[in-house]
Amino acid sequence: MAETEQQSGSTPEDEAPEVAAGATFMVPKKEISMVPDMGKWKRSQAYADYMGFVLTLNEGVKGKKLTCEYKVSETIEKLLDLLATLDRWINETPPVDQPSRFGNKAYRTWYSKLDQEAEALVSAVLPAERCAAAPEIAVYLKESVGNPTRIDYGTGHEAAFAAFLCCLCKVGALRVDDQLAIVFQVFNRYLSVMRKLQRTYRMEPAGSQGVWGLDDFQFLPFIWGSSQFVDHPTLEPRHFIDERVVNEQHQDYMFLECIKFINEMKTGPFAEHSNQLWNISAVPSWSKVNQGLIKMYKAEVGLHPALAEELLAALMKS
Template sequence: MLGQQAHPILERRIPATFITPRKRIEDGNDLAFFHASIAYRDIKIFLLQLNRAIFPRLGEDGKTEVCDLQQRAELSSTGTGVAAIIQSLSDFVDDVPPETGPRRFGNVAFRTWYKLAVSEIDDLFDEHLGSVLDRIATNDDQRRTGVREELKVYLLGGFGSAQRMDYGTGHELSFLVFLGCLWKLSAFQAGEERTIVTGLVQPYLVLMRKLILTYTLEPAGTHGVWGLDDHSFLPYIFGSAQLGPAITSADAPTPLTGSLAGVPKPDSVASKGTVLQYKDNNMYFAAIQFIYDVKTGPFWEHSPTLFNISGIKDGWAKINKGMIKMYDAEVLGKFPVVQHFPFGSLFPWEKDPDAQQNMQQSMHAQQQPTAQTPGMLSGNVQTARPQVGTAAPWAKPSGAPSAVPSTGVPSTRAPWAAR
């Protein structure tokens, strides 16, 4: 499980040889190996490293420094370059309008956009990250090509599947690892984690929402109504951290309960007015606003898991802790999500020497969903509040109603729900 008691920093290292990442996870046994790999360990470390940086912190002057999307620190040269690449890819969307005519799934113009991105990515890297590549390659053209190819796989993998015309948390993971690669290569400055999230992850999410809306991308590996979100997970982790209590010192543990004074309560996500008020400042509320943009009906009906989570009484830090655990189980722990994840030299397919040895049973078998049939709603489902159902795996709100789908479709429950 991802834990929050310690806060290690992802090790910086430049490999002797770069490897173009490729798919390794073919079955449940491979998934078990992944969970004992250096790549898995380093993904967890980097996620927690960024997550901790987003919490408010007590400054030397005794004032609390909050993390606000509207008050970003200045990006480093690498960060500026990545942001420029994201902006260029967003501009490409304007150049490739969706095709008209009937269609059942995503708009085929997405494939045109993706092909354009692939054709331009080398030039974008050279223009915006050229100095970074030169420093890493140390005047060796072969190494320069190698590092660029490795980075390209993760960046392009972050924009969905052109073949399936879908997007989901596995693609989001690829972008996270792209940033982790740059961190390992010492392309980012020490202490830049907060700006990485607000200045790069958030613009990336904005781009992905633009792609989803423009080309009607299908959700990849969705759990249906019982999933956290059709497409994303990271904004709920980082957004809940933004609203947690302040970290008081560099050695202090990451908060596990409580909220920053004056922030909206978790249950305010069911209020469209409150969400609209905070969407430009907070990643969690920005993600909720996108749901309101694309879905209709009561919040508890179309987003029951998020509704259940909104009933947590122990504050945003408790939600953040649960989101971290849920990410471990529902993203890193699920074969359909990580089966396409590629491994290279920076996030290698190598055994972590410190990994636990008790992985004899396939994690794939352990992670199969268990069908449960929730109760049915009666009466006017447009106004009635839900009374029974399946709570979020880690959410135990005090007195908060649980949501159920009005259709009565069986839900899925994570295997760690009873722990």
């Protein structure tokens, strides 16, 4: 773990599936309707499982490049096929002409394909003996790509995709030796599809805090990306605002890929449009950056109802 406080929950470290052979599954539903319900979320097994999953992967990628060697299992390949399908649907669903610059309504057509096909896509990833879990897990997949009403995307949707991957670990579809591939292959591919969605349909940031937030759309790649840099012999936090460094090394480091996307999407001085990241560049070490981002994320997941609602219904029934 990246810090002394550890979550007791299901992670990819579990060699055996937690879910019993005769387990029943349920379609997640909204559980948070008022402020006091947030305490229920923080005390839930789902919260422990989710944060344990995030922190285990954070430890697993520490000091490793995106281009390092790792096992790619059959399930990982199936997940990459799933994401390739979502990508192909974007190509097949071009933006429509409309008066509004943002929130292109063609996104709703794209989303309707996923809404109709999600259970089948998830079933294709699951082992045959776990296909009964598909309706439950598919909800997290559908929640992970943005909101079709508002045509927006944010960290709550990103968290739903992490919950989707966590569910696959809990049913045994993903295993301990899939850790690097989960982050470097699957999650990284997910990011590229989400960025394509954002560009193609001009999606609005969901719940953006503007200059006070870390990023308009993502959070987890900054956590895992900072872990990649821990104990790096030459690159320090101050280097990620150097455009030359970003352009030369973004293919090896998730954090720099995020910075590259921000540089492409925003104009003006970096210190103005991404003030929180600018402040982070002054932190003396990547380990401190990583620990600080984890604390920020725990606060956001623990206090933001939109994130918690997507995760509170048990990640899996055991």
